[in-house]
Amino acid sequence: MLKIENYIGGELTAPISEKYLDNFNPAVGEVYSLIPDSDERDVEFAVEAAGKAFPIWSKMSAETRHDYLMRIVRLIERDLDLLAEAESVDNGKPKSLAKAVDIPRAVSNFKFYATAAMHFSSEAHETVGQAINYTLRQPLGVVGCISPWNLPLYLFTWKIAPALAAGCCVVAKPSEITPMTAYLLSKLCIEAGLPEGVLNIVHGLGAKAGSAIVAHKNVKAISFTGGTKTGQDIARIAAPMFKKLSLELGGKNPNIIFADCNYEEMLKTTVLSSFSNQGQICLCGSRIFVERPLYERFKTDFVERVSQLKIGDPLESETNVGAVVSKSHLEKVLSYVDLAREENGKILLGGKIAKLEGRCKHGYFIEPTIIENLAFDCRTNQEEIFGAVVSIQPFDTETEVLRYANSTEYGLSATVWTENLSRAHRVAEKLESGIIWINCWLLRDLRTPFGGMKQSGVGREGGFEALKFFTEEKNVCIKIN
Numbered sequence: 001m002l003k004i005e006n007y008i009g010g011e012l013t014a015p016i017s018e019k020y021l022d023n024f025n026p027a028v029g030e031v032y033s034l035i036p037d038s039d040e041r042d043v044e045f046a047v048e049a050a051g052k053a054f055p056i057w058s059k060m061s062a063e064t065r066h067d068y069l070m071r072i073v074r075l076i077e078r079d080l081d082l083l084a085e086a087e088s089v090d091n092g093k094p095k096s097l098a099k100a101v102d103i104p105r106a107v108s109n110f111k112f113y114a115t116a117a118m119h120f121s122s123e124a125h126e127t128v129g130q131a132i133n134y135t136l137r138q139p140l141g142v143v144g145c146i147s148p149w150n151l152p153l154y155l156f157t158w159k160i161a162p163a164l165a166a167g168c169c170v171v172a173k174p175s176e177i178t179p180m181t182a183y184l185l186s187k188l189c190i191e192a193g194l195p196e197g198v199l200n201i202v203h204g205l206g207a208k209a210g211s212a213i214v215a216h217k218n219v220k221a222i223s224f225t226g227g228t229k230t231g232q233d234i235a236r237i238a239a240p241m242f243k244k245l246s247l248e249l250g251g252k253n254p255n256i257i258f259a260d261c262n263y264e265e266m267l268k269t270t271v272l273s274s275f276s277n278q279g280q281i282c283l284c285g286s287r288i289f290v291e292r293p294l295y296e297r298f299k300t301d302f303v304e305r306v307s308q309l310k311i312g313d314p315l316e317s318e319t320n321v322g323a324v325v326s327k328s329h330l331e332k333v334l335s336y337v338d339l340a341r342e343e344n345g346k347i348l349l350g351g352k353i354a355k356l357e358g359r360c361k362h363g364y365f366i367e368p369t370i371i372e373n374l375a376f377d378c379r380t381n382q383e384e385i386f387g388a389v390v391s392i393q394p395f396d397t398e399t400e401v402l403r404y405a406n407s408t409e410y411g412l413s414a415t416v417w418t419e420n421l422s423r424a425h426r427v428a429e430k431l432e433s434g435i436i437w438i439n440c441w442l443l444r445d446l447r448t449p450f451g452g453m454k455q456s457g458v459g460r461e462g463g464f465e466a467l468k469f470f471t472e473e474k475n476v477c478i479k480i481n
């Protein structure tokens, strides 16, 4: 069986413990590879390797770093199909989705930051008649990047690309549940000739390998994407050490549909924003609020459209809904359907395990689920489910829907559907979310600030913000006379 290896100091290495964890293919419900059960000793080696690489990498010109990163880009592009298939097998997502979204986005992440570093500049402040101040932005050193399982290579590269482009050396840990494409990336880095120690990938459990990265005294910053509870655990360790922290956490995003919207566009997009990647995208809109005059029409059409989605083998091209990432996640999602029933929810569609035939008969599949009749403040509507479960609810006024939308402790993203421009601005201004989409969803421009407010996170990724995060600012004040 394939054994995934760590990537430390430019080489593929076994974990020092010589222990491995099972890696499942969720579509068939079987172990198909083994992953290093790394611990603090592997992390120690990785931090050491990164520390050795830092003086040279940080002093290279942005253009030379750009050239290295672009070599990786070309190799990812060459292996697009292979990487998409690996992502699909590891995660359960449709291969077509990985090929259209996940892997191209990994390419874009590297391209974007390889070039952004060459356009990065700093400020100068003139204290008239007295002095000129300029801001030096110097790469932090060794940094830690920890990413989740839902968009494995997409989010992994979203962190490591700006860190490397800014001149930092990285110790990264992908989710233990979906390690495969990070492993394949490490092989591509070797092929691209990335200098040893610049990027180190340590596989293993969050509580062991992940927390060792967070707690290491020589790791200057942690860029983390994952659950809110894990974010709290990380902050508890990192904050007293005064590490820089970027935390991209959970969400419970509202999708607000006004009666004057472009109906067809809204319906098509709402199917995607609810159920893409089996609802396992932090930006999925899981609470759908519909203005009352449109409610019954929307309900009928939405249930009809969603019932047409094909649940199937993720490797088949016509599959729309693949497998849930793991058995335990499947159980968690189903437990929320039970909770919704207890909270008087009416299941309009789905709510059950989907049974497949053939090679996927033991896989982890759930029917896309639509629930109505839930109070806006019940647990089902307040807690992150992170699966193919949405609730729908009518509203009468803007004030009322804003109260519903802003009622959770999360504040990641929101979608608003209306043709009324003034209302769009007004509602966007009042929504407590870091990202607002008007008449669209998941339309991304990598220059924009990305992140959440409230318990959805601290800090923003994207654009020059991410490059700034991985640098230390130093003000140099020069007296003129």
Ligand code: NDP
Binding pocket: 146, 147, 148, 149, 150, 155, 173, 174, 175, 176, 177, 204, 205, 206, 207, 209, 210, 211, 212, 214, 225, 226, 227, 228, 230, 231, 233, 234, 248, 249, 250, 251, 281, 282, 384, 386, 412, 452, 456, 457
């Ligand atoms: P987790 O928080 O469980 O894990 C995220 C990563 O952190 C994994 O690599 C995990 O390793 C690691 N980890 C776990 N515990 C620790 C620890 N104590 N110290 C250091 N690292 C640790 O999240 P999931 O992987 O379950 O991802 C789903 C969550 O991610 C959802 O809440 C979702 O909303 C959020 N998310 C947020 C996004 C955003 O941009 N705001 C984007 C995508 C997802 P291991 O896998 O081994 O446990």
